[in-house]
Amino acid sequence: AQSVTQLDSQVPVFEEAPVELRCNYSSSVSVYLFWYVQYPNQGLQLLLKYLSGSTLVKGINGFEAEFNKSQTSFHLRKPSVHISDTAEYFCAVSGLGYSTLTFGKGTMLLVSP
Amino acid sequence: DGGITQSPKYLFRKEGQNVTLSCEQNLNHDAMYWYRQDPGQGLRLIYYSQIVNDFQKGDIAEGYSVSREKKESFPLTVTSAQKNPTAFYLCASSSGASGSGSEQYFGPGTRLTVT
Numbered sequence: 001a002q003s004v005t006q007l008d009s010q011v012p013v014f015e016e017a018p019v020e021l022r023c024n025y026s027s028s029v030s031v032y033l034f035w036y037v038q039y040p041n042q043g044l045q046l047l048l049k050y051l052s053g054s055t056l057v058k059g060i061n062g063f064e065a066e067f068n069k070s071q072t073s074f075h076l077r078k079p080s081v082h083i084s085d086t087a088e089y090f091c092a093v094s095g096l097g098y099s100t101l102t103f104g105k106g107t108m109l110l111v112s113p
Numbered sequence: 114d115g116g117i118t119q120s121p122k123y124l125f126r127k128e129g130q131n132v133t134l135s136c137e138q139n140l141n142h143d144a145m146y147w148y149r150q151d152p153g154q155g156l157r158l159i160y161y162s163q164i165v166n167d168f169q170k171g172d173i174a175e176g177y178s179v180s181r182e183k184k185e186s187f188p189l190t191v192t193s194a195q196k197n198p199t200a201f202y203l204c205a206s207s208s209g210a211s212g213s214g215s216e217q218y219f220g221p222g223t224r225l226t227v228t
Contacts, residue, residue, distance in 0.1 A: 009153065032211070032212070032214045034216060036219075041201075041222070041224070042221055042222065043117075043119075043203055043205075043219035043220050043221045043222050044156075044203070044205075044217075044219040045219070046216050046217075046218075049214075049216055051214045090155065090156065094211035094212050094214075095212055096212055097212045098210070098211060098212035099144075099161065099163060099169075099210045099211060099212060100146070100158055100161055100171070100210075100211050100212075101158075101211045101217060103155045103156040104155055105153060105154060105155035106153075106155050
């Protein structure tokens, strides 16, 4: 079985501040990890993914995430957020050999001026 | 442009009626998925199909049905047996299984309201 926990349902930050969105996963096999972003009333867009290799993964819009196997985490970070980053962020996991993704419940990032 | 289309964007139905949501992709992807999204619940998998003429139930398949007669199309029917059908429905596709590292591409979604 596989599962994802996003520890924060909402994260409020001020514009130009750094942000970290937390994600922990559980799986009995090796994993692939994904972060998606969803703007209001739209579909999901891939931000970045970890398949193998370097544990620091860079994505679009200045986001990056670090895979930590010992802590079973894949936290998303951005050094300086913009108002336009206000959206819901989903972490997802798929174990090696699985057919589907398992999503976390999402974290709403609220950026204010 | 390659992508996934879902129609319509908004759909309204009376309780007791079946309704079919459309999903079409021109990415030449083998796998397709249907998710349901409710506030605070994340995405929950309804059905998925890894190849034409084959599909599997996801975590919340009760009250839903699908077909996969063509590679590019994966329609979802919400039946009258679904107890709480009002939700945002998302269709996705991928070139391979998620467990091979394939990312999923999402459509814009259909918001279904049943009264």
